[in-house]
Amino acid sequence: MTDPGSSSSSEPSPQAPARxxxxxxxxxxxxxxxxxxxxxxxxxxxxLVAIVGGIAFTYWEQRRNSVDPTTVTLSITDSKGKSITADPYQACALGSTDCTEKSMTKISLPKDGKATIDVPSTVSDTQWSLLTIYEDNAKNDESVYKAKDKKSVTIDGSKDGSRLKVAEVHAVLLGDKSHGSDSSDDEDAYTMVWAISPE
Known part of the structure; x- marks a missing residue:
């Protein structure tokens, strides 16, 4: 006989709260x-040390490779296959009117001939340009090359019957005219022009 006071199902005892x-x-x-x-x-x-170190190394590398921009030359192969060295025609420090100027480089280049201009890595590692000037100014042309894009260009003795008067290579170079001396540790930017003209 079941005790009426007893429950038929046992209720679960309440769990202790989690600690x-x-x-x-x-x-x-x-x-x-x-x-x-x-x-x-x-x-x-x-x-910060890594950034400063990187900047210092870049500056040191540039200083180590610093050159006197007025000594940078181009190599020209004329229409006869003769190799000629072209010195800078003009070198001007940016913001200065004091420019070093020399004579143009004369090469053998007949009206129907071609010549090749090879620029050194000092020039081709920066943006540079070639300006060709003809007797007929309407034929004048300028080509701009990105850094490391081109190291050699060919020029023609004439264009559409108009005779080439001068070909100019333009570049801006970082350098120190006193390179190799103790008179200056400063680098400047120079606008450089090499001018090549048919004989």
Whole structure:
């Protein structure tokens, strides 16, 4: 006989509340914050040192390879296959009217002939241009080349019957006219022109 006071199904006993993790003290939180600040500061210093080091190396590399721009020459192969060295026709420090100027380079180039201009890496590693001037100014032309894009160009003795008067190579070079001496450690930018004209 069933006891009326007893329940037919046993009810589950309530579970004990889950134990929460120990809360961090203020001192521990301050220590963690301090550690994060120190790590962040160290990382920032490392990045800054890397940037400064990269800039310093680039400057050193440029200084090591610095040249006197007035000594940079082009190599010309004329219509007869003869190799000729072309010195700069003009060198002007940017912002200065004090320019070094020499005579044009004369080459053998008949009206129906061709000549090749080879520029050194000092020039081809920067943007440079070729300006061709003819007796008929309407035929004048200018080609601009990106850095490392071209090291050699061919010029014609005439264009559509108009005789070539002069071909000019233009570039802006970083350099030091006192390179090799102790008189100056400063580099300047120079606008350079090499001028080639048929004999």
């Amino acid at each position: 929460r993790g120990r809360r961090k003290t203020k001192a521990e939180r301050r220590r963690e914050r301090r550690t994060m600040i120190i790590v962040g500061s160290v990382m920032a210093v490392i990045v």
